[in-house]
Amino acid sequence: MKARTSLQELRKKPHWSYSSINTFLNICSLQWAFRYVYRREAVFTPVALVFGSAFHRTLEYAFRLRMDGQTVPATAANLFSDVLSQLIRTEEREVRYSEGDDIDALHQTGRRMVEAYLGDSADDENVLDVGVPFRVLLGEGEEALEKPLVGEYDCIVQQGQQRLIVDWKTAARRWPKRKERLDLQPTCYLYAHTKNDPHSVGFRFDIVTKTKTPAVDRRLTIRHPDHFDRLIEQVRMMEKMIRAEHFLPNDQSWACKGCPYGMACQAWHKERSRSLYNFALAA
């Protein structure tokens, strides 16, 4: 059987990712530019990012066991702590904690979240695959954009007659109602799946809150071809904006507080960062 190409490999060539598209469209185009065009060094890594990575890796371990019909050990939550410690230790940048966060509390919270989520899983759900990388062209034929869309499904499950892409999320609090309907991630992932696989598939966010008593919230959502056409047009327009260096700070964004390019952003209008522009990097 041919080994599938890892996400790490797929990322080596120029590509679009959900995260990149979402940053540009919904968070801040200037933050996007600092990262992908101006190649500014992020001055810190928010602890939430490290926490989320540890949570993902722990679930990946547990769901790989489930996929092979093995029992997830009761000690799975310990893995969260081991992975979190290891990630903090190997993080090259300063790991920045939010106000009120402390490392012991984070370990406890994460372990509770893992226990809550693994204890909440549906019995009629079969794990089909875990950590599935994908790469698809955005658009068709000559109209397709040059850079493909690359990503990885956290997990694919079969629940009754329905096949679902499941994406694990951690959140400070419960998501607002209908957030899943507008989110760009299901659009990107379902588009990719539609192009690569004839099976019809749904998308589900499994959100676990970082609250004292973690809540597990499962949000099913679907997308239609019109959503996919809109996505492609958005990316096409983004590419034009990038070539024209149309990057603006989103000064009222919720993301400013944890933005690792805060200093560069403050100086942006003075430094004329446009002089750093490199078309080759952005291409």
Add this chain to the structure above:
Amino acid sequence: MLKLNTSYSKKVPVPGITMSSQSYHASVETELPDGLTPEQLQVRIHQAFVLVKDSVEAELQNGGGAKPVAPNPAQFPAQPPAAIPKASAKQVKYLMDLAISQKMDVQTLNARASQCFRVADINQLNRKQASDLIDMLNGKEAHRRAA
């Protein structure tokens, strides 16, 4: 890559001229491999300092460098083979991801590292060992043996 700058300067009066001085100065810039322990670093700094200091003194003794000074192997011994740098953060993270993708937890991975390389955990591996362990987990070792 670490850079070490070492310099030594000395001022001496010029014979026969009052209130005069002549300055002798030498500096060396050298690159050091990553992953040196503080002790190894100290040895390298000491060696470099001895080299520049002795060079200045030799210049003074020999009248402005008229005679070339043969290097003294005792004072600047041959460099020991460069220490293999510690495993990079990328390697350690990759090892962990590889282990998890094979349903191996971090403690089992550490035990494997310990068994193969006599280290306490994956953070103690050097670059070569980390690379070998990655190959092992990828099954390359088995392929090599079979070949």
